[in-house]
Amino acid sequence: MTPVSHPAATIVEPDSATIAHPLDALYAEDLESGDAPAVGQSVTRVDARDKVLGRAKYTDDLCPRNALWIKVMHSTIAHGYVTAIDTSYAEAIPGVVKVLTCFDVPDRPFPTAGHPWSTDPSHQDVSDRLLLNRHVRYWGDEIAVVVAETELAAKAGVAALTATYDELPFALNPLDSMAEGMATIQEDYPGNVLAHSRLSVGNYAEAIKEPGLIKVEGTYDTGTVQHCHIENAICFAEAQGDRITVTTSTQIPHIVRRVVGQALGIGWGKVRVVKPYIGGGFGNKQDVLSEPLCAWVCLQVGGRAVKLDTTREETFVSQRVRHAMQIKVTSWLRPDGTFAARKYESYSDQGGYASHGHSIAAKAMNCFHELYQCPNVEGDTWTVYTNKPTSGAMRGYGIPQAMWAGEGHIDDICRQFGFDPLDYRLKMIMADGHVNKFSGNENYFDSPRQTLLAGAEAFGFRQLHAECEAQDPAARIRRGAGVASFWYNTGVWPIALESSASRMVLNEDGSVSLSLGETEIGQGGDTVFSQMTADAVGVPFSDVHVVSTQDTDVAPFGTGAYASRQTYVAGFTIRQTANLLREKILAHAHELTNMPVAQLDLVGGRIVRTTDGRELMTLKELATEVLYSMKHSEHIAAESTYQIKTNAYSFGCSFAEVEVDVDLCQARVVRLLNVHDCGTLINPALAEGQVHGGQSMSIGLALQEELLFDPRNGKPLNNNLLDYKLCTTVDHPDLEAMFIENPEPTSAFGTKALGEPPTCSPAPAIRNAILQATGVPLYHAPMTPHQLFARFTETGLIGESLHV
Structure with a gap:
């Protein structure tokens, strides 16, 4: 165990490397030559220059200029049913191409959570959302869209729509929503409880009977929070033949592909999803947000390109928020402060739709139980539908709420006992x-x-x-x-699938192209993937070219950026694929040098003899010769999938x-x-x-x-x-x-x-x-x-x- 305090990164001239680690100065020269390991070094981000210079392409940068605009009509009640929408005035506005309402969409519920799908129905997410919703479940629910040639015409079209409603009682917190007589928010969940789970360790009821115990309890709650990433959710869709391409700012391109297929009722192979650079997500974009609606609208206008770009106000309400939670913690303690028994009770505000649902509340309860061990624990947690914006994943996935309660409670204990x-x-x-x-x-x-x-x-x-x-x-x-x-x-194992795949291609100049299903979302993932690849293959960091966008037609499968998983899970497939690539390279080195494979190694982009460290040839020389050889030409590449079960x-x-x-x-x-x-x-x-x-x-x-x-x-x-x-x-x-x-x-x-x-x-x-x-x-x-x-x-x- 070595405590390491890293100073803040320094701001340097564009052409110089950013040196933020105390040892970087020692290795800066060696890093250029490839001798020093890339892992552990504060190398400059691979996307830094393009982002600073404005060359990085985001979704809006790639959208065709002639794309039609989609604007959404949002409900102006918190709960009820749309009885009618007058579209006549909107359809008469010049530039308006089409108006589609909740009465036009297919009755095909679909899930939106960015979870790995499972062939086991019990591990599949709740399907409780339609493309547009006649049953309004929160103020701002999506009930109609206007498609127009210009943004101004689309906005004017939405303003010209008139909706009438049959209103129902609404609830803005879980306890009110669970109350007897409250209107049902989701038809399949009377009582508005999405899920309830129970934790039981030891015998709580008997443990609290121990003489001399002191009871400390408190109820701790957190409010509704939004992610506030810089780039709002945006996507565009266009059809070619019988296939549709959705380009979107998402953390989960392969999951978006599946959900779009489910929502539209088409084969998943007919859906192509492209993820460019994205301007942050923090879990909001670990949900399938506007992509199914955008894809469906595209098909309703003959496959023309259509763009759905949400405003900041829409992002706050019609995307996802962090679960507000109310958590009651009760601890029974002996005079020395040791726990005899503990109890946890929480209510998680899900909002109008399931999204990630109960998994967040369940994780929070398990976190409470883990950090401070107690032989007798009882817990109950409810996830409840309310008439508020849908709660989904947000950075921390229930643990910030659990720590707010659990760690606040620890200090309340210390205050009461004088610890x-x-x-x-x-x-x-x-x-x-x-x-x-x-x-x-x-x-x-x-x-x-x-x-x-x-x-x-x-x-x-x-x-x-x-x-x-x-x-x-x-x-x-x-x-x-x-x-x-x-x-x-x-990561999410063993609750859900953990799988990661990568592809590495040796280029003629000895560099390596890297492609993964794991996504760069602004956190620097592509840089660390490149560093791991450089070390695992045996090439300089500068000779790794990572593909920073994902295209589900060509990118290896990966479930995306969430659960703090990517560096951990990608490491397995990178190591495995690198070994496969090295085997192919060294096999060709054997042919070209007549040296036994067991005496060959690839270090810093050079083929060396292990017995004396002598350089036999560069990787560039090998790559060029192999690809263009008249004797044994081969495209050297490797691809593998690694299922992680830890x-x-x-x-x-x-x-x-x-x-x-x-x-x-x-x-x-x-x-x-x-x-x-x-x-x-x-x-x-x-x-x-x-x-x-x-x-x-x-x-x-x-x-x-x-x-x-x-x-x-x-x-x-x-x-x-x-x-x-x-x-x-x-x-x-x-x-x-x-x-x-x-x-x-x-x-x-x-x-x-x-x-x-x-x-x-x-x-x-x-x-x-x-x-x-x-x-x-x-x-x-x-x-x-x-x-x-x-x-x-x-x-x-x-x-x-x-x-x-």
């Missing part, structure tokens, strides 16, 4: 050697404690915590220090320092440190970037971001970037990242999850820092001034005698 929050975690957190009986995950190292200890030392937590404890309790400006831990899985724990923690203005009811994060054990770092600079991005999103969850709704009609109140208070640079403190590199034994390159983990622990660490600063426990995220004012008033912290 030090760091020492209590070190005593109670998961130990090395723990094995999850379901997934087979094993904690091979004492990572939870290692990250806590390394972070506490780097942050100066003990001294800061002591200073904050000693501050004047009547001061207007108060400081607090907080800590929170987390664990995270890597998973891996990823661990970490956050330390936060806050400043609270008690009178103004405002909290400000002064400093934030994340510590991660995500295994071997492939690219330290990219890893640090992932952490900073996750920290930023978690600050928003903690202090600012929440999508609000009018209780009178269910209408969203702040579905725009002016009123939805997204974090900006002025809201950020110094963001710090540290890494402990415990190589994961199950991984081809020693890696494990990092994409989502940075979002999991900062929010509860900030909450716990505010708790220390004020003595007031907060239960709702975000902790806006409104929330602080209510709690400070309720607890008597502020009132008649405000500070002057």
Whole structure:
């Protein structure tokens, strides 16, 4: 175990390499020649230059100029049925080509979640959505479209449509939706419960009878949050012959292909999906959003190219949001703080359609049980349909909500018992050697404690915590220090399929072209795939050319970017395919040099003799000769699929320092440190970037971001970037990242999850820092001034005698 703190990446001239790792300066020269390993180095992103110069092509850049525009009519009620839509005025507008309504679409329900499909019906997602919906399930549901020659005509057409409704009662939270007499939101789910699962370990009922136990409980809830990626969801479709091509900003091209086929009722082979560069997704684009509707509209206008580009306001409401959750945690403790029994009860707000459904709430409950072991645990979690926008995947997949509750509850225990929050975690957190009986995950190292200890030392937590404890309790400006831990899985096995494929082609100049089904979504995936390929094949990093877009007609199969899986799962197929390619290369080297294969190696793009290290020929010389040989010409390529049947724990923690203005009811994060054990770092600079991005999103969850709704009609109140208070640079403190590199034994390159983990622990660490600063426990995220004012008033912290 080696704690490593990587400094922030430096800004350099365009023609020079970005050096962010302390050892990079030593290897920069060797990296150019290919002698040094690419893995572990902060090499410059392969897409950096094109993105900086504006040459990278996104979906809108590729759309034909003559494509028709699609604009969607959204419902203006929260629940009910469309009884009629008057299209006559819209159809009379010049430029309008066609108007299609919920009465025109086929009655063919389909799923939208970005999960691997299964031939087992019990592992298939809920099919509860149509292309357009007569049964309106939230304010903003899609009920009609206008297709026009121009965007202006399409917008005017939508404005000219008139819908009439038969309204039904609506519910904006799970408990109201589950209440007796509430109207059914999805016909197949009376009572509006999508799913309920139960957790039972030991005997909770008997355990709580132990004499001398102390009960600590609290109810913690999180609001509705949107992903706010830079590029809104956009796609276009065009038909050629009997096949349709959909170009889309998505994380899951192969899954989009399948769902479009299901929604249209056509063979999946008749659907081609192209994924260019995308401007972020964070899980929103791990759902099949507008692609089926766009493809269907295309076929209704004779196969002409059509484009569906959502506005920011539509993205907030008609795409996906993070599940709002209410979580009640009850702990029964002995006087020494050990757990006798624990109970978990949660309600997850699904919104109008199933999307990813219950998997997120179930994962959150299992996370609660794992991090702090207890012999007697009881849990219940419900996922409930409501008349709000559909909840889907968002970075963290239920764990930020679970950690908000679980880690906040740990500090509430410490407050009640008088325990030090760091020492209590070190005593109670998961130990090395723990094995999850379901997934087979094993904690091979004492990572939870290692990250806590390394972070506490780097942050100066003990001294800061002591200073904050000693501050004047009547001061207007108060400081607090907080800590929170987390664990995270890597990928989805054994719940769902984990499979990854890659193709490598040796070019005439000795370079290698790499193609995968795994997707670059802005996180730097293509760069780390290239680094792994360079090392596995034995060529310089600069000689790997990764195909940065996916085309389902030619790209190997991969399920896409989600579950913090890609570096882990792609490593297996990259290693396997690289070995196949090396075998072919060395077999030809044997023919050309007469050296035994056992005495040949490929190092840095050179064929060398292992006995004395002598270079026999370059890979470029071999590649050119083999392809154009009059004796034995061959196109040297390799392709393979690897099904992954392992998973891996990823661990970490956050330390936060806050400043609270008690009178103004405002909290400000002064400093934030994340510590991660995500295994071997492939690219330290990219890893640090992932952490900073996750920290930023978690600050928003903690202090600012929440999508609000009018209780009178269910209408969203702040579905725009002016009123939805997204974090900006002025809201950020110094963001710090540290890494402990415990190589994961199950991984081809020693890696494990990092994409989502940075979002999991900062929010509860900030909450716990505010708790220390004020003595007031907060239960709702975000902790806006409104929330602080209510709690400070309720607890008597502020009132008649405000500070002057």
